Amino acid sequence: MQTKKIESLLLSVPQMDDDHTALITQEDEFSTAVAADAPRAELFVRLTQLIEAFRYHFDCEESMMRSNRFKSWKRHAQEHLTLIEQMSWLRDDLAAGTVNQCGAMVLCMRDWTEQHIIGADKRFACYLHEGPVANGIFSIVG
DSSP states (O other): OOHHHHHTTOOSOHHHHHHHHHHHHHHHHHHHHHHTTOOHHHHHHHHHHHHHHHHHHHHHHHHHHHHTTOTTHHHHHHHHHHHHHHHHHHHHHHHHTOOSOOHHHHHHHHHHHHHHIIIIIHHHHHHHHHHHHHTTSSOOOO
């Protein structure tokens, strides 16, 4: 993905931005392998690595949400679970030989990632930027 496109997805939350950049880079590498008609075994390995990278990121992000008392974390986590399930189904179908071309799923993953970042993740980033007092977690005693 172009640097300019990645920059448009930055949320000013360093951990999230670093993870998102790494995930998008890994998605791009998978997309390149699909476009190059890489062997099924290579695509399986790349997709497995991508799933694990997403899982790690989601675990970190959800932990950050819970520790910051983000009220919508369960709904957000459900979105994460849905993507992991879809990617796992694709990987399993790839291993079974029932999927010949992953190009459509690559586009779907990329679109999901971008929409999730500019939607759900941006709402969480705004919550973090507003701080606990603005979000009613702590009260100011004066």
